[in-house]
Amino acid sequence: MTSKNLPKPSGPVPASPAGEYELRPGGIAARARAAAAPAYLAALNSEQGEAVESLDGPVLVLAGAGTGKTRVLTTRIAHILATGRARAGEILAVTFTNKAAREMKDRVIKLIGPAAEGMPWLGTFHSIGGKILRRHAELVGLKPDFTILDTDDQIRLLKQIIAAANIDDKRWPARQLAARIDHWKNRGLMPDQVPAGDGFAFADGRGVEFYAAYQERLRILNAVDFGDLLIGCLRLFRENADVLDIYRKRFRYMLVDEYQDTNVAQYLWLRLIAGKDGNVCCVGDDDQSIYGWRGAEVDNILRFEHDFPGAKVIRLERNYRSTAHILAAASHLIAHNESRLGKTLHTEGEDGEKVQVRGVWDGAEEARAVGEEIEQLQRQGHSLDEMAILVRASFQMREFEERFITLGLDYRVIGGPRFYERAEIRDAMAYLKVIANPSNDLAFERIVNTPRRGLGESSLQVLHEFARAEHIPLAEAAAILVETEELKPRQRQSLGGLLDDFARWREQSAHLPHGELAEIVLDESGYTQMWLNEKSADAPGRLENLKELVRSMEDFDSLAGFLEHISLVMDNERGGEGTERVSLMTLHSAKGLEFDTVFLPGWEEGLFPHQRAIDDAGRAGLEEERRLAYVGLTRARKRARISFAQNRRIHALWQSSIPSRFLDELPDGSVEIADSDTSFGGGMASNYGASRFDRDQAFAASYETPGWRRAQRNAPGGQRRGAGGGRAPVIDAEPVAREVSSTARFSPGERVFHQKFGYGRILAADGNKMTVDFEKAGRKRVIDSFLERH
């Protein structure tokens, strides 16, 4: 541990900003000066301490799972403040999510008191980017009150652009273009910087053209999308050295959380502000990089020392979360990755239980087994809050939910559609946005005919044409048009009524509390009524959400403040739940969380690792999947339970599956095979053990299931997989074209046997998909390779 950066134990606090900086009298700062080492430092181990105290120059903290990453980050901030090296306003601290930002702020406050309260530059990349951009909006062609579009608005805008170019948006969907543009923005590319080849990927080379048109539209609307919050800054900084200079001087210390998740644009942004040798501290874990598919560049973290010459790299390898067995399993697994900086996690804790692996017949049995185990743990006094099921794909959740409902087991789904993404919230917001800013065309368009006012496409068309010709916002165009005969009387009246409503609401907004205003608006617009009339099952929930929205508005003192906040923040926090619940979520959303017991179902080839990941990105994709497995395992403090099913229904088709290769990558000594006595005789679970551990053969090759034996029998050499069965070939790390059996192996009328459904007769064949009328199970669609002639 270095101590050169420590404040001199009893000497005066460093000069300059320190003098201006004061904590509460007699607070921690005072004690820090008095004591040899401040209390907050004493709580750290030596590596953590070094990470906190290495304040000068670039530092990369490689923080393995459960090694106290957040503690380092927050203590570092506290340390900077307490030693008077910088004031709160001189520290830039960026995170990816608002949740992480909030948590960081709370913890700093806990460490050194409310002095941290006013950290204006602690936030997400986007919120800070937005803040900077707003201050200098004119320099990049925007007005300071620009609106931030979300994905939905973005797509509607792109649809218009595609339609305007007379392109079939069926063949070239706006979603796809949005994804492309997003991708470019993630890499920090403006339309004129997109590599020539890239543009051809959309609509025969018009992608870049549309990108440019989209940016132009945004500028006219005085709007930006999420990506612009960053690349807008890039442009601002590059074109205005003086502005960049302001921030370079201001941010004496910079901290970045989850550095492995940064994309190129974020890297460039940071690099511009920090320079080559700024006091930047990036904390991350290359082994937990799981967002490559949305633009994160693992390379950023792998190349850190190269990008910031002379950077100090500190590894945090002491794990405080998991038992030795869990840690061993995770470490052994992740060691199979090639692209990594390499860390060896260790713990001083107990061995604990081994990681349990269980083979089950199908998804239903998997859910049953997990449910049973949860109930058993519950009976032993374990809290449901300390158990989680982490799935690879969200469709896997359904089976668990169904099971838990029949068991009466309380569960909560984490993730899913965010509160503010729900249609009813977005509609309500659109009303408020139009009130706050009449020239917000996208918001106006969204609600002009919601609820139905007879203002359909043709009316809107007229509005659009007029607005465009006159270069005025839609609402303004509407105000003029209602005075004319352009529209049919009914439309004219309806639109006029709406405009009058808005005028009235706008008038009221000046003196009414905005919560109350929102209520009035939702009521008088007929929006509430619209949902009351709706008889679908989710209508009551939507009304509930609207109430929640009104309630949450009361926390803000101005409508504008609320709108700004909500476009960037608003999480779907479910506050005040009293009951204990099991958590159900995807592996991705589990990052950063921890539980005593973690269930990891669905470890099957094709599902996990996911076939698409491998097809799209080959070895890199596989490695990211492996990191996901690593993230999953390291969420567990005491118990990790993995399972795989032999049969799984994917897109309404039954497929038999091969256990995940990741199972083979777990160390024997830390894994045990669960004995599952299933309704199917329980043979296979122990066979799994036998083949894997007793005979010490390549696990998959000796895996004994009826389906597997059959596949082997069918193969000419009795060895190669997939050779004769017409089934998908070995799922490999490299992209592999799926074998399609050209000839149907069965014809209608034939009698067949299926492992799961028993005997039946072929009704129809569609490629390799067979419709079979089973004697016991009824009519099912199955893949031909799971059928046997009988």
Add this chain to the structure above:
DNA sequence: ATTAGCATCCTTTTT
């Protein structure tokens, strides 16, 4: 303007 029927998609998710 509303709605039924049809095709198509189906990994992960934040801002």
Add this chain to the structure above:
DNA sequence: GGATGCTAAT
């Protein structure tokens, strides 16, 4: 299997 989104029909 199911959700979603568009077309065509009323």
